[in-house]
Amino acid sequence: MADKGEHGVNSKKLENPTLGYILILPAVLIVLVIRLYPMLYGFYMSLTDYSLVRPDKVEFVGLKNFIDLITTDEKFYSIIVFSLVYTVCVVGLSYIIGMIMALLLNRDIKCRGFFRTLALIPWAIPPVVGATNFLWILNDEFGIVNIVLKSMGLIKNSIGFFSDMSVVRLTVIIYGAWKSFPFMMIVLLSGLQSIPTEIYDSAKIDGSGPVRSFIHMTLPFLKQVTFISITLMLIWTFNGFEDIYLLTEGGPVNRTMVLPIYTYYTAFYRGNMGYAASIAVLMSIILLAVSILNKKATD
Amino acid sequence: MLKRLGCIFLFICMILSMAACGAESGKQTGNQAVQSSGQNAGEKEKKTQEPVRIVFWDMAWGPADTYPKVVESVAKKFEEGNPNVKVEVQQIAWDNNYQVFLTAISSGTAPDVATVSSALPIQFNSMGALTPLDSILEEWKKEGKYADTEQADYDTFTFDGKVMALPWQLDPRALFYRKDVFEKAGITKLPEDWDGFLEALRKIKKNTDVIPFVSSGADSFSHHVFYHFQIINNTGMVTKDLKADMAGKKNIEVLTLFNTMVKEGLVPEGMVGYKLADAQKLFYSGKVAVFLDAPRLQMLQYPEIANNTAVLPVFKAPEGIKASPGWTNPILVFKQSKNAEMAKQFTKYYCDNVLPVLTKSGLCAFPVKKSFLSDPYFKSNWLLKGISEEVLPYTLPGFYPARAYYPAYGQINGENYAGIALQNVLTAGGKADCEAIAKKINQDVENALKSSK
Numbered sequence: 001m002a003d004k005g006e007h008g009v010n011s012k013k014l015e016n017p018t019l020g021y022i023l024i025l026p027a028v029l030i031v032l033v034i035r036l037y038p039m040l041y042g043f044y045m046s047l048t049d050y051s052l053v054r055p056d057k058v059e060f061v062g063l064k065n066f067i068d069l070i071t072t073d074e075k076f077y078s079i080i081v082f083s084l085v086y087t088v089c090v091v092g093l094s095y096i097i098g099m100i101m102a103l104l105l106n107r108d109i110k111c112r113g114f115f116r117t118l119a120l121i122p123w124a125i126p127p128v129v130g131a132t133n134f135l136w137i138l139n140d141e142f143g144i145v146n147i148v149l150k151s152m153g154l155i156k157n158s159i160g161f162f163s164d165m166s167v168v169r170l171t172v173i174i175y176g177a178w179k180s181f182p183f184m185m186i187v188l189l190s191g192l193q194s195i196p197t198e199i200y201d202s203a204k205i206d207g208s209g210p211v212r213s214f215i216h217m218t219l220p221f222l223k224q225v226t227f228i229s230i231t232l233m234l235i236w237t238f239n240g241f242e243d244i245y246l247l248t249e250g251g252p253v254n255r256t257m258v259l260p261i262y263t264y265y266t267a268f269y270r271g272n273m274g275y276a277a278s279i280a281v282l283m284s285i286i287l288l289a290v291s292i293l294n295k296k297a298t299d
Numbered sequence: 300m301l302k303r304l305g306c307i308f309l310f311i312c313m314i315l316s317m318a319a320c321g322a323e324s325g326k327q328t329g330n331q332a333v334q335s336s337g338q339n340a341g342e343k344e345k346k347t348q349e350p351v352r353i354v355f356w357d358m359a360w361g362p363a364d365t366y367p368k369v370v371e372s373v374a375k376k377f378e379e380g381n382p383n384v385k386v387e388v389q390q391i392a393w394d395n396n397y398q399v400f401l402t403a404i405s406s407g408t409a410p411d412v413a414t415v416s417s418a419l420p421i422q423f424n425s426m427g428a429l430t431p432l433d434s435i436l437e438e439w440k441k442e443g444k445y446a447d448t449e450q451a452d453y454d455t456f457t458f459d460g461k462v463m464a465l466p467w468q469l470d471p472r473a474l475f476y477r478k479d480v481f482e483k484a485g486i487t488k489l490p491e492d493w494d495g496f497l498e499a500l501r502k503i504k505k506n507t508d509v510i511p512f513v514s515s516g517a518d519s520f521s522h523h524v525f526y527h528f529q530i531i532n533n534t535g536m537v538t539k540d541l542k543a544d545m546a547g548k549k550n551i552e553v554l555t556l557f558n559t560m561v562k563e564g565l566v567p568e569g570m571v572g573y574k575l576a577d578a579q580k581l582f583y584s585g586k587v588a589v590f591l592d593a594p595r596l597q598m599l600q601y602p603e604i605a606n607n608t609a610v611l612p613v614f615k616a617p618e619g620i621k622a623s624p625g626w627t628n629p630i631l632v633f634k635q636s637k638n639a640e641m642a643k644q645f646t647k648y649y650c651d652n653v654l655p656v657l658t659k660s661g662l663c664a665f666p667v668k669k670s671f672l673s674d675p676y677f678k679s680n681w682l683l684k685g686i687s688e689e690v691l692p693y694t695l696p697g698f699y700p701a702r703a704y705y706p707a708y709g710q711i712n713g714e715n716y717a718g719i720a721l722q723n724v725l726t727a728g729g730k731a732d733c734e735a736i737a738k739k740i741n742q743d744v745e746n747a748l749k750s751s752k
Contacts, residue, residue, distance in 0.1 A: 015703065019303070053425040053706065053751070132576075140569030140579055141510070141586065162572025165726050226430060249715075251517055252571045252722040268397060269713030270750065271422070 096182025
């Protein structure tokens, strides 16, 4: 007979995992069906010439789609380079802004809850609302940013945030960072709040300044939280479709085209599902590699 | 023991809740953009008197508060004439509508009848998803109604010699101009060709402080802007024989025209970044002299615009034709329909009785039937009268000079090759290498034609 613990619980029966597995089995099966099956089917599709235009004539082509993608697709390389640059910049910028906001909101200030809620707004608003507002705010003729900058005499001509080829990529990166930083902020804030405050008191006594404390104490404590938040944000940003699509549809002249939008065009306007699936599989491989590298860098 | 019983109870609840989430009725797509018109889909049909159910997916062509009711009233009248038939009208949102239809067709849950945008029947026909509607044309011939619609409109949806969709409304594009601005600029004669058009824009820039010309540069409407001037110059993305023609002389002339507009500041610098809504905002706030758009009844809601705007009569390029693009939108029957004959009857009825939808629902579109166009509604304000008299007689389809939609059109249109050609010029600051741009886009068109075979 198992000993009953302090609260009268049969500890030996709790150690038996069988009941736990049985209980989670239905949810696991559903997740496998709606996640794993489409993923495996997508991988299979990438090895075929499946086309929406002739769905009944599907042939196995092996790695042909991948070879065509890498060797003959003229647009692929410029798109993948920008996709990676966009992802790294958005994640980096949102991490920095999120960290600054988290450090500020970790202080004991008045109306802290209100400011935290306010900071969550970019994350919370629907993508369509965010994009529409940015398009209006940054418009060269009636956008408030250009109007204010011109009235202050800081610029003479309007900035073409969505029309100037040298600026449009920066615009979408800043928008992406604006949408993403609240998530970083919340995750980092929870990490900051788990750090014992005594260590900072000890560091102060030892003469350590705020910057040194941040680098040598705060950041190491946030290592795991940083890894998780950056990995998730890398995946979401790299796979992100709606932010850029709603702002620029990948233009002008494909200047802000990213892989998810390219995959969408290939799948639904060309009907070439096999080729589109190969792009999606390649994206998954890239993300896996980036996640592994990120883990190594964090360790 | 109690804990174990509690866990098992929760487990059973979880199973039951998941089973409830999975249940769906036969024709539901699961897409949240599909809105039921309010028909009671849960009503059990008695086996002895099972009514014929026709599911009609109608695109959200008009305002949400007025349009669906008028469509349902037409469906209701059909039901009155066919007591054993129940027409279930569902409004389909424009966002991702192509994916909604693709999913439905692929999963065997396509509706019986649908109105769709003009480029879709060729795609669906390639998938073998449509029912031919030639029998309806035969009936119209017997009834003397065939000639009420232009042959070209029937031909638009004729693939491999079979009519796979029927035209029911025409959605034209037009140039709208501010009469007061033209007067202030000293323009006494409206342009008759595009040299005259450029001259008018120059006068506006010189003598007024409004933007001479604007339209969309960023979104899919940008291809309409380019098409407009292609058609005026009697050219298109492909030739009549479906060969890529972007590198042709006439398309280079179109690119050069836009380059001139950019060079001389006749369009805003930021136009390449404008979605149609941005361009509309500029026009409705009175900052623009000439605006390219579809006719929209909302123009009449802005007094400054409504009282001072007119439809610019169609003009041509120096060696072009008087023409303006317009999209003929169709209604079709899916092969998956279990009641194909009744679906065809409803389709015919809808085409014959669609006038209230065009005149009472808030939709701003025009009939393909000539007899409908004579309704006084289409002369009831400057907008409808202007389009009817100045634009419709010269309307040509977006696939011109091809004779009908062709398989590569979906890619050329969907990936916005015409719009990208325009964007290339708009971003070049007036120094566009039009030949190089034309050659590059021509290669894309050639690749699209090749891959669609």
